[in-house]
């Protein structure tokens with residue numbers, strides 16, 4: 204199992220803090236919702252993931268992703284440094300054990316933004332606890348419009364993302380691996396649901412009500 208050897212060596216404290224996993228198809232609104240969560244609660248939640256894709260306009264290194272190159276990514280992956288990793292649309296994405304540990308060491312809960320395959324890797328790893336949230340678009344047509352309006356992909360790439368979204372959603376809904384499903388119709392309402400869920404999880408873990 205990837206990462207098992209290193210995870211075994213990590214302090215129990217780190218792996219006993221559950222990861223808050225946000226997943227859903229491309230364009231469902233994961234980044235929009237996570238951005239709000241992290242801006243509203245910077246001392247409570249922390250995000251860290253590596254990717255070889257180029258930054259989109261407005262994305263900065265360290266805040267949205269750690270932007271890296273293929274050689275460095277593959278080297279880390281070969282050394283089992285990732286809890287989960289995947290390839291999507293020609294780019295590599297992964298969550299490194301070190302990044303999760305850095306967030307946990309700062310007293311924050313680590314939030315992950317990953318695809319369904321990543322969720323399955325995490326769910327089946329006995330050394331990692333997680334709570335898993337599925338973000339769904341209200342319907343395929345809305346998803347198409349949002350991806351087109353975002354304008355970060357060529358039309359063929361949008362179609363590829365939509366095809367993958369269909370199969371991912373089918374598979375996600377039958378998987379039983381999600382603790383919470385949020386339909387992102389109205390962004391403010393979807394955010395409120397995510398905020399409530401995440402904060403109650405944080406309070407439960409920290410057994411404190413004053414945050």
Ligand SMILES: Nc1ncnc2c1ncn2[C@@H]1O[C@H](COP(=O)(O)OP(=O)(O)OP(=O)(O)O)[C@@H](O)[C@H]1O
Nearest residue numbers: 228229230231232233234235349353387388389390
């Ligand atoms: N509820 C909403 N109403 C209208 N537009 C939305 C809503 N949620 C997200 N969007 C817009 O839809 C687009 C896709 O959202 P976002 O980039 O957050 O999705 P994502 O799930 O992170 O996608 P990816 O996995 O490709 O990074 C963005 O342009 C965003 O501003």
